[in-house]
Amino acid sequence: MRPEALFDYFADIERLPGIGKRNRQAIEKLAGTRTRDLLFHLPTGLIDRRYSPKVADAVAGSVATLRVEVVEHRPSHNRRAPYRVICRDETADLTLVFFNARADYLRKQLPEGEARLISGKVEHYQDNVQITHPDYMVAPENEADLPAVETIYPLTAGLSGKVLRKAIIAGLESVPSLPEWHDAALMNREGWPTMLQALETLHKPDGPGALAPSSKARRRLAADELLASQLALAIVRDRTRKKRGRALKGNGHIQERILGALTYSLTGDQKTALSEVIADLESARAMLRLMQGDVGSGKTVVALLAMAAAVEAGVQCALLAPTEILANQHLETITPLAEAAGLRIALLTGRSKGKARQAVLEPLAAGEIDILIGTHALIQGDVEFKDLGFAIIDEQHRFGVQQRLALAGKATAGVDVLGMTATPIPRTLTLTAYGDLDVSRIMEKPPGRLPVDTRVVALDRIADVASGIQRAVQAGARAYWVCPLVEESEQLDIAAAEERFASLKGMFGPRVGLVHGKMKGPEKDAVMAQFQKGEISVLVSTTVIEVGVNVPEATIMVIEHAERFGLAQLHQLRGRVGRGSGKSSCILLRTNEIGEVARARLKIMRESEDGFLIAEEDLRLRGGGEILGTRQSGLPEFKLVDFAEHADLIELARDDARLIINKDPELKGERGQALRHLLYLFERDEGVRLMQSG
Structure with missing residues (x-):
């Protein structure tokens, strides 16, 4: 049974203010449906609204909070022109600019002759100070509604930052503190706050330092998540080790x-x-x-x-x-x-x-x-x-x-x-x-395997690539053509693959096949079998061919929009060629405009075929996020750990978990009871179930 102290953590988010049936779905997609899911949805940055100069001194490009009097509304008769509201303090005028404005709403929010606190990004336009679409417009007596430091969260369609922020703060206030599961000596040495204090620090930060991966609050929460994971693994290992194996000794x-x-x-x-x-x-x-x-x-x-x-x-x-x-x-x-x-x-x-x-x-x-x-x-x-x-x-x-x-x-x-x-x-x-x-x-490749020649080619040269493949196919080669990942939608992936299939069919005729994830097993197998037998020469596919397809005769791999793939995936795909004795090549097609991380990724692919080196680089480049595309790979997803920054905590958690299992294998002592809360909170409770089933 889940400990009672955790009931509020696992309560449905609909009990929180501002969340109803409609935006619940958006939040579920983003974080989950329980209060703990919202609390673990950490901010990625913040806006500091404490800069509060006089209007004349407000620096262009800064976010400022200005105390002004509303002077007059200047609606526009041309629908394309903006609606303006003139405000001022004793030093200068401030123009508020609104596009597609609703006049009745603005007159209610900004009555002429009244004082208002306006917060937003300052612009200087033709010697005028202006703010377009202010973030906040509040009466001085409601100053508490204007956050001095405002957290920025990852969002999704149909959800505003204000609604999410309000729900998270209410969630924080609704949950009790939990018994401390970390060792007291470690807590003192690291100077860590309690778990609830750490969450408060991150959701109500006093400055950007609070959110840094090296902050005490972030390290505390990363240590919690890692200990939960390591302890569950240690329990499984302990139970498995206690089951005697059998000495299986063959004669060779x-x-x-x-x-x-x-x-x-x-x-x-x-x-x-x-x-x-x-x-x-x-x-x-x-x-x-x-x-x-x-x-x-x-x-x-x-x-x-x-x-x-x-x-x-x-x-x-x-x-x-x-x-x-x-x-x-x-x-x-x-x-x-x-x-x-x-x-x-x-x-x-x-x-x-x-x-x-x-x-x-x-x-x-x-x-x-x-x-x-x-x-x-x-x-x-x-x-x-x-x-x-x-x-x-x-x-x-x-x-x-x-x-x-x-x-x-x-x-x-x-x-x-x-x-x-x-x-x-x-x-x-x-x-x-x-x-x-x-x-x-x-680590070693079997003898006789030649390295795969990997090249990065701009997408605008796709026609040259296709005609090069046409020449190779006429000489008897076989090629994979992998289509790009399109957002989160498998439908869009398939549409992209079908479109590429149609265009290549125009070049190669019936010697092109198509496989994607929505095809039935027998259909997919039939196309794969044709490719294996050489009845088709070019196989167009989504990433379903990533693991385990073995066609030693295939020597060419084309990956379209390679910049959208993770390193581990690119490496797995490239591994589909270079399996026979022939010379193989892998062509990574990329768009002209790519970011630094994508550029570094493609460079590593060009320079190395060592999967372990590539995996380490992938970890370094991506930090803690979706390592190896953890969603695809089934590795546990971590919400609070940044692997590049918190590597030292992994060893710490592993050693602590070992010690706990040696001292209190049933988690019955005082610390053991607290650790049960930890396992349930991070949903690593299969460890607890395993202890009970023996």
């Missing part, structure tokens, strides 16, 4: 057959990763390992050899992939090697229905299948293994804790779980996302 005979069937020898990194995984299998502790390997670094072969070792020890294995395309691809890579080694493998996806499904489930339960490859279909209730001992989760960050536990639940005795990812994750983020997981990294 199946592995030898696989190695004999390979046409190449393993790289040093592959050998190291394999020996680390096998050492985990042979130990009696449960495995907690993540294998990171760049696109095309040969993770699947290492995974197969590790599964062979488990099969030698007499257990079954599962390989769980996030998409059918990826599951099918693993099957294709693994089948010839598995057959050579006498391993029995099968595929189970959402598309396996009726008799075909039964033909997998029955031998699986009878122990006649050694390795089952599949999607979420693997964790459904009726899927029974005779003795599951080793599970590999590919693109691990796309699966939640519940799904991982469901897979582990398929085992009668302990199961070893290996996570695998082709998304290079910087070390700081590996810590944040996976806590203390043991990590094996495969």
Whole structure:
């Protein structure tokens, strides 16, 4: 149960002033629907309205608050000309300028002969001091309605800053303070405020310094969010470690057959990763390992050899992939090697229905299948293994804790779980996302892989690029053409892709195919299969081809509006080419006007193919925001942490979480009870549920 002190934090925002059914949707899209969501929606800047000179001294371009008397209204008879209101103090006149004005409203707000406080941006126009559309016009007795320092928040259509600000301040006043979960010695050393004081400081700042990532309030809140995350991970790890694994010791005979069937020898990194995984299998502790390997670094072969070792020890294995395309691809890579080694493998996806499904489930339960490859279909209730001992989760960050536990639940005795990812994750983020997981990294490319020639080309040369591809295709090449990300809307993405498809079809005729996210699975697979077989030469797509498409014959990748993509995404897309022995190229088309960050991103892409270096740079360039496009990658989203600025707090949180679990693993002590509030507040309560389920 969520602690009672948190009820007000999770109360619906409609109870706050100014929020009704209509703007609730806008706020939900922006931040969420609970009071805590608004409190964690931090300001990005502020307007200081404390500058209050006489009218004659007001500096052009400044934001000023001026005390004046309203002298006269000068409406305009021409609808295009502005409505003016003349005001003055003892030093000069001030003209207020309004376009598309409502005269009755302005006369009510600014009665002639009365004093008003006017706040807004000062302009000097033909020796006159003027303010166009003032931000505030209040009577002196209502001076409290004019904020001296006004916070600026990220907004969305249909929502004004004033409404949001008012709701947030009311939200702050509606919630109680919570028991302190940080260690007293740390609080004293850092001089941190309480959590509620920190939120107050940020939503009612006294100057720009309060909002800086290095401020005490910001660091305190970042430490809260990181500790919640690290503690939840530490609990999961502790519970997993306490479940005994099984010592799975093979004799190497199946592995030898696989190695004999390979046409190449393993790289040093592959050998190291394999020996680390096998050492985990042979130990009696449960495995907690993540294998990171760049696109095309040969993770699947290492995974197969590790599964062979488990099969030698007499257990079954599962390989769980996030998409059918990826599951099918693993099957294709693994089948010839598995057959050579006498391993029995099968595929189970959402598309396996009726008799075909039964033909997998029955031998699986009878122990006649050694390795089952599949999607979420693997964790459904009726899927029974005779003795599951080793599970590999590919693109691990796309699966939640519940799904991982469901897979582990398929085992009668302990199961070893290996996570695998082709998304290079910087070390700081590996810590944040996976806590203390043991990590094996495969950095080397398999022998024979040529570097991909990456070029940045201005979009106005798109016709030259298309004719270059036409020449390459006539000579037998195959190319991907990835269309841009258009805002948040998949519909617009698809429209852009369909438009590009139509224009290329005019050039290439029927040898062009199109795939996008709204196509049904079978449709998408059919087009992919045509591309794989070489029946079509150019594949136009949205970013659905980002992970796991393997067509070694494809040697050209064009990414339109490359400046709109994150570095990790560009790197993943580029990894679709350069998989065969032919020379490959990647063309990044960009608009003429691009910002500094986008320019730096494209420069890194041109200079490096090292996914881990690229991931570190991505983190540096983006700061704490949507790292790796966390929305797409399923890594936990952080609202209060700036990874570039708060890196030192990650280690701090990890060490503290470890200490807490060692001292009070059930969180029953006084600090433990406070930490339960923290886990619930940051919705990391699967940690608490796991403690209760044991």
